[in-house]
Each structure stands twice: as structure tokens, then as C-alpha cells.
Amino acid sequence: MSNFAQTFSSSLGKKLIMSLTGLFLCTFLIVHLVGNFQLFKDDNGQAFNSYAYLMTHFTPIKVVSYLLYTSIIVHALYALILTMGNRKARPVGYAVQAGNANSPWTSRNMGILGTILLIFIVIHMGDFWWKYHNAELPYAKYEISLDNPQDIKVSELPWDAKRLIHSDYVDTQAGKEIVVSKDLYKVVAKAFTTPWYVALYVLSMVALSFHLIHGFRSAFQTIGWDHKKYVPLIRFLGVWIFGVLIPLLFAAMPIFFLLKNY
């Protein structure tokens, strides 16, 4: 076995893979969140749809996104491998185990939390990513006044296989910018007005919160980034930014749509 193969097949190496993929996924969350802020804009999804197009069709981002999918798969796969190894390390369990006395619940249930998240990701991608790429969705046509960008007129165009997913041109005569986009925003808006779907999202974000409260800090510990002066910062980021703020903002999106429609 080569040195590197040996390194990554060791227990520490596998953990390093978990850590690096996990941290990469964390950085993605920030990007994803910032992008999704477009949903809060009151523009009938014009910004959001443009953003969706950018994310799926700009080559560097596409490369990164495949890295991302790989990370998710590797993260889940190695979690499975490690869990099976860990089960084998204690074939006979304790009759009584007072786990809460010595460790936080989240740290002991990363597998369950991760499984919830994986299921969520599959649903989430199936509903949006898959549909966006493959489903016969209607289009939204935005007519944006060049004088006043706040003045946007929107109309729906039916599905047309020949139409570009996204087009953008300026009609100088009309003084308008015409944007035609496959209307992912509508799909999102519709989904987020379904209560059970919103509930699933919120629940998943709770799982994300717990997963990151432990996971973020744990990733640094695994890499060995442990420094008296910086550990408090990592803990703060792990708990308050990744554990609370980010999941909260993600959860706010479906809730926002749900409330908007009531």
C-alpha cells in the first residue's frame, strides 16, 4: 500500500476525510445561504432564478458543485465505514450506559442526524435540482424597467423544449431588460406553502443545527487545530454561526413563504 493509501485507510486518515469533507460542506452552506437570500426579495423570483442559472451553468461553479456532490457521498460513505468499524470495536454492549453523564447528545448521535440530513438532501435535490434540470417547468418572463429597476413586470411562459433555460437581453427601444428564466422560484414558492413540506425542512434544519454544533468543532479537533487562543473562536463559530444562525436562516425561508401565503 502506498503511503497515502495507508494514511487514508488508517482510523485517523478516515477521520481526516470526514473532517475535510465536512468543513467543505460547511463553506458551501454559507454560499448556498447567501444565494438563497434572493428568495426574500420581492421581485417574483427574478434574482433567484438568475442566481439559479448562474449556479448551474457557470463552469467554475459547476466544477465546485461536482466536488460538493462527491463530498456529500464520501462524507456519508466514510461515516458508514467508520460506524461499522466502531460497532465491531464493541461487539457486546453495556446493559447500562449513562451517556449523558459524560458526553453531549449531539456528539453521540451524529449518525442519526447525518442520516436525516442525507434523506433531506436527496428530497431537496430531487425537488429542486432535478426538477430544474429535467422537468418541464414553465418560464417566467421579467420585464425590468431600465429607468427604475424596481419596476418589474412578470408573466408566465409555457414550457418549451427549444427555449433556453435562461436568457437575458436589453430592449433599448422599450427601455426594458427582458429576462426569461426557467421558473425555479415558482417551484420553491409552491413547495414552501405546503405545511408538511415546511415541517420537514424545519426538522431537517434542526438536525443540521445539532449536526454542526458537534461537527464543526469536531472537524477542527480531528485535523489537530487545537490552540488555546483560537479554540473559543472555533467553539463560537461552531455553536452560534453554524449551529444556530445558519440553520435558523435556512429554516426561515420555508417559514417565510408559508407565512406570506397565509
Add this chain to the structure above:
Amino acid sequence: MSGNMNLTLKVWRQKNESSKGQFVTYKAGDVSPDMSFLEMLDVVNEGLVKKGDEPIHFDHDCREGICGSCSLHINGRPHGPKHGVATCQLHMRSFEDGQTVVIEPWRASAFPIIKDLATNRSAFERIQRAGGYVSVNTGGVPDANEIAIPKVIADEAFSSATCIGCGACVAACKNASAMLFVSAKVSQLALLPQGQPERYRRVQAMVAQMDEEGFGSCTNTGACEAECPVGISLTNIARMNRDYFTAKLFKEDEV
């Protein structure tokens, strides 16, 4: 003496490594709160021997918390409910009259059961042998004050070196991981100047042996640190990880 307690013990009994074990219930009567947990078991054993039964086997020796022999999982926790002590220093006043106490051996495939509550912890021995030393022969060493070691470093190395090798970290870990134990030794020598020449070899050798022994991997739950009778800190694990990855990815030392 008034204030004595009566307890119900559910004790894991297993004849030897290959046989099947089960819980057996015993009554421990007239238990003084001043007894240590092991002394309470001594009394139960005296009763068993007198009845012609086999006494409960458990490892123990110094009974002052330093040799690391004692190893009981009591009511779901290694070394019982009290923080920062080994079982031998756990006193019965930490229990209540009428309580049921479940006593189990350390559970890990790397620690096979020898009998009842005694386990074979020789996996720890093999890990230490793989590299837990500074390769110096007797004699021919420099004067002890030749190397000045900053007090903070010396103190930190000392804290890592206080590990008593009891295995509570493995017992507490939901993955039966030995990371705290291994990292404590790796850290002690990685911190000190004497350990530098073999620093990156040592960490690779010891981790490789740890993996070979079949311990689980670390998921940073912190249960090991919380249950360690001498308070070995998780920082050691981070330090070992750092050294291991540095060794594997950036150093040319191989084992």
C-alpha cells in the same frame, strides 16, 4: 453502625473468555458508607467463598488510584458516578440505601474478558511497545540539566504523562476508541525535547498498532476526557492528530 446501607448488585459473571456470561444478582447488606467500592465487593466475596461459591473476579491492586488496575463499569459509567477517581477511590457514600448497582466489565473487542469483571488490556501494552519510548540506552546520557525545558512545556508533558493506563477512556467511548490513551503517551514525548528525534516515527508506529488492535475511531464525543480518573485532556488527541498528519503527509520518516 447506623447509617449502613443495603444494596442490590447486578454483576456480570463470565467463567472465561470463550464462555457466555450473564448478570447475577447479589445482595450487599450492611454496607458502610466509608467503605470503598472494592471493599464492598471484598465483603460480598467473603460471603460467596464461605458459601462455597466462586468469588467475583476483578482486577485491582494499589487501591489508591494510581496503578490503573481497577476497571469497573458501574451503573453505566467507568469507575462509577464520581468524577475524577478510579473505582478503588470510589466510596459507598456515593450510593444510596436500597440502590441497585449494575457492575459490568470494560466492553471492547480489544479488551477480551478474562473472567467476570477482569479484562485483558494487553492491547495497551503492545501499543506502548510499538513506540512509546525514547531510544536511549542506560548510561552515556547528558547531564540532566543540560537541556532546559520551559516550565509550561514540562508541566504540560507531565499532565499527559499522568495517564494510569486503566482503559476507562476506551470503556467510556461509544466507539471503544483508545485515542485518549495513545495520544497521552504520544503527547508527553512530542512535547519534550528528548522525544523530538523519534517524534514522527513514534506517532505513526503507535497509531498503526492502535488500529491493529481493533479499537474504534474517535468521534470527539469527549466521553473519555469526562471519565478519565486523572483528567487527561482532549488536547492530547488533537496534538496526536496533528503530528500524525504532519508525519504522514509532510515528513519522510516511515515505519
Add this chain to the structure above:
Amino acid sequence: MKLDAKIPEGPLAEKWSKHKFNLKLVNPSNKRKYTVIVVGTGLAGASAAASLAELGYNVKAFCFQDSPRRAHSIAAQGGINAAKNYQNDGDSVYRLFYDTVKGGDYRAREGNVYRLAEVSVNIIDQCVAQGVPFAREYGGLLDNRSFGGSQVSRTFYARGQTGQQLLLGAYSALNRQIHNGKVEMYTRHEMMDVVTVDGKAQGIITRDLVTGKIESHAGHAVLLCTGGYGNVFYLSTNAMGCNVTAAWKAHKRGAYFGNPCFTQIHPTCIPVSGDHQSKLTLMSESLRNDGRVWAPKTIELAQKLRKGEIKVTDLKEEDRDYFLERKYPAFGNLVPRDVASRNAKEAVDAGKGVGASGIAVFLDFADAIKRLGEDAVRAKYGNLFDMYYQITDENPYKQPMRIYPAVHYTMGGLWVDYNLQTTVPGLYCLGEANFSDHGANRLGASALMQGLADGYFVIPYTVGDYLATIGPKAVDTSHPAFAQTKKEVEDRISKLLSLKGTKTINEYHRELGLIMWEYCGMARTEEGLIKAKGLISALREDFWKNAIVSGINEEFNQNLEGAGRVADFLELGELMVDDALNRKESCGGHFRVESQTEEGEALRDDENFAYVAAWEYAGDNQPEVLHKEELVYENVKLTQRSYK
């Protein structure tokens, strides 16, 4: 047989270097043809096994624990002495030598002690090189403290666990040799007997404690590093497994036993709390630097305290008797261990003991807390206070500690010559198991020093001389002596297992301990000792009729292990009493009530007892034969110790 200590001729300071030169060397290419057996892997055993393996010998090492790291050397708290003179306070090899001889009440060999002091400096170098984390100053250099009433600061320490750190150092050196294949390590193996062939030690019989298998092992030399026998008292600061079996079996095979009655009683231990007590916990001697020892002035007050009618904090200053300060104004609470212990016993015997049992005196920190503040006291003694609180559930910051002396160390042990060889050629004895360096009383922080001196720096030279002499002829277990000894071992085990009486092993052990403590403990009288002899002999007889030993041999059987050890203690106990009876003087830890000064202090009799009593086993139920090794003092003038 005339005892020959083989102390080299010449001036004290040159004896060891000259001797090293005169010792024969083994050709480097021949070393791998020798096997050395090391029994016990504490400080002495681990350091010896590692050092011999480094030289190229094959080593087979044995311990009854599941790891060498668990040997009881690990429990030593205080520190290790070395004549480094790092503090520039006037220490020297000669001063350490002098202090040790004087502290031992002039019952140790000058030559041995000087060598001990000489190599003490190498030990520290060796340990530091191994990575032992000794305490350091802010400048990065090693810190020292003064210990056990010594006037210089020569004690190196690692917080309150110097023993563990030194043992882990030796253990790591041993591990390295196991890894290199030079040491074959047998854990959970107990030595059951020594095998002698043509009068020379050539192997041992062991029992695998997990499977019960009785095994024979052959070697060119056998090193016993099996620790002290303080557990003969049942309650002691020793670990539960500490035993005399290896040394005792060697004794029965011809090794003389030196000064068996010399035991050290440590003054500051946590008192017994009840019949269930299985061991006693020592608290470092350093507590006496700031704690004041006292007992209630009157028996009435003591009684009221015991019954709980008054609280200790109610006692006024004039109701307290700070007896050490009163009797020894010069040294006060810092008198040597034996003196402090005996005075505590006197107070208790006079009915002034405290605690529910009445067997304790106070060690009070109220003044120190007032003077230095609670935080300063915590910084100095925090871990000890916590330990006391944990065990007794009494807060020593709020009320005085209760302390009482407990058996801690045995200065006696197998008689060895200057080469650490017993009277059986090829059989060596190192560390606490031998009798050699501490005389009648061991000074604080000297046990670790001796164990490591023997293992690292003495035996690698001296055993080589013997091996060179006998030559590298292969040894194996085919000699009939092995089969014979093995059979004797098996017979004894069968005999033990056949005992299905009514009394447990523990009960016998406890009873023996009470006899030893009462009659052969801190104060010994002729009358008491004679009585004890009868009691022990009757107890032993009863043991072989009425004891219960459960289980079978072919399994992990802790009850059987205990039975074998207690059976040996029952024999040793009687020899200790014999030795105490023979030594009509008081010296060090051995206080004969008949031999005291007018002020009640120990009175030595140098004219008649300046010798090592070496006892020869003469057969079952035969009185042992006393041999005397006269102690010659060429450098130190014998004086009466005075701490007034």
C-alpha cells in the same frame, strides 16, 4: 557458611570504580548466548531487564500484574534523592551517603550506601533522557525540594507521583527491548519457586495466572526484584498484590533473609475506618512541614470527642497537646518517621486517640492556613487534601486531619553481597526485596533511588561477572531439578485447593496482620514477641486445616493466588518475630521497649548488635539459623540520634 559481603578493599570513594574494573566482562558476541530471568518489573526489575537487554543478554521478565506499569513502585509520591547539588546548598555524594547511614541508624553497609549515593546522580540523568517529566523551575532547569527532614534540597520530584513517572520511564525502556525482541515479557505470571542446579540458581517455576499452567523457565541467572513484604501486616500502604512469595521461596532454597524485622511505619496515613478496611493510604510526609500533630490533653476530652459530645473545633488551645513540638523542640513536627510514629502510638495507647475508633491523632493545618492563607495551603497540598476529603468525607481545610501510622516499607529482605547476589550463586535480589542499603530505617525519597540504582547501574556490571565465570553453556529445563521443583509446586497448589474448611484466606491474613501489628509493630517487647510466635504458629497450623480455597488451578483464580501468598506470610511472620526477639536493641524502625533511654527514646547497642542478622532456612518447622555479618564503620562515627 561464612557470610562474605565482598565489599571491595580501598578508600570508600574508590571502592565501586575499582570493583567495576575488577569485575569480569562478557565478550560482546557471547552476550546473546545468555538468558537472564528477571522476576518483578517495578523500578528495580524493569530497569534491570531493560539495561541487560540493551547490553545484549536475552531477558525473560515476569510480573504478576497485567502490565509492568502497575508494579507498586508506581505509588511512590514524594520523590527521589540524588547528590546533584544543583541547589548549591552543600550537598555531595558524601553527604547523601552520610545522611543515609545515619538515617538508617547505623545498620547499613558503608560500601553499599556510598555506591548508592555515587550512582544517584546518574539516575536523574538517565530518567531525564527517557523523558521523565520532573518538576522544573521557570528557567527550565530541574527543581528540587527538601524532604524527610533533610537539610539540603536534593529531592527530584514529579508533583505527587514521582514513582509513577519513574516507573513509566523504566517501563518505556523495557518496552523498547520487548519491541526489539531482547526481552520476552510474561505478564500475569507468578513465580512459584526457584530452581537450583548444583547449588546454582538456574531457573524458575511460574504459574500463568489466567490459565493456571505451571511452567518452567531456565536461565543463567535469576534476578528477584519482587518488592517488600509489608503486607504481612495485612493493612499497609502496599498494593493488595504485594507479597513475599518469590523471596520466601528463594529463602527456602538457600537464600538467607536479612534483618526481616526491620519495617518502616510511616506516620502520616489515613486511619482505619472499620473492619472492612483492605489497605491504608499514605499521605506524603511533606504534610508535616506545615501541619501540627496533636492529641487532646486529657483522656476525658478524647472520650468526649470520640463519642461526638464535643467537636474538635471546640477544643481550646490549652486543651491540646502538641506532643512532638513539646518533646522535640529542635525538630518539632519534622522528627524522623520512626520517632513520629511511635509518639502517635503512645498517645493512642494512653487513651488520647481520636476519631470513632480512637486510633488516630490530629494533624492540624489551622495555623498554616492562618499564616499563609487557604490558597497557599491549597497550592502546596491541594491534591493531598482532596484525597483525604475523598476518603474520609471530612474537609481538612475546616477541621484537622486524623492520621495514624501505617506499615509502609520493609528495610529487611534477602541478604545480598556487594554484587547483589544472595547466598545462592546466580540468584540476585534487587530493590526493596533485598535488605541492603537502608539499615534499620529508610529516609524519605530513597526507595526509588535504590531500586533504580540496583537495576540501571549495579546489576548490569555485577551479573556480568558471574555470567563470565560460569560461561555461556546453554541451559534448559531438562535437568531433573526442574521436574522435581515443578512437582513440589503442583503438590502445594493441590494441597491448598484441597482446603475446604470454614475460614477465608482474608480472615487468616487479617488475623496474622493483627498479631504482627500488635506485637511486632511499632513497639516490641520480649514477652509480646514470644506470645506472637506462639500465635502465629497456631494460626499457621489452623490455616492448613480450616482455610477455604475455592475453585480449581486451571483457571483465573484470585482466591488461590491469595492463599499461596498468605501461606508464605504465615511462615515469614514467625521469622520476623524471631529476628525481633534476637535483636534486643532498639534501632531505627525496630523499637524494643526494653532498650530505651531515660527519656523514652530508642537506645542502640552497637557493641552487641552492629551486625546484619542473616537467617538461614533449616527445614520445615525447624528453627532458622542465625548468621551475623558484622558491620564495619571506617568512615562514619556511630552516634546516638537525637532530635531534642
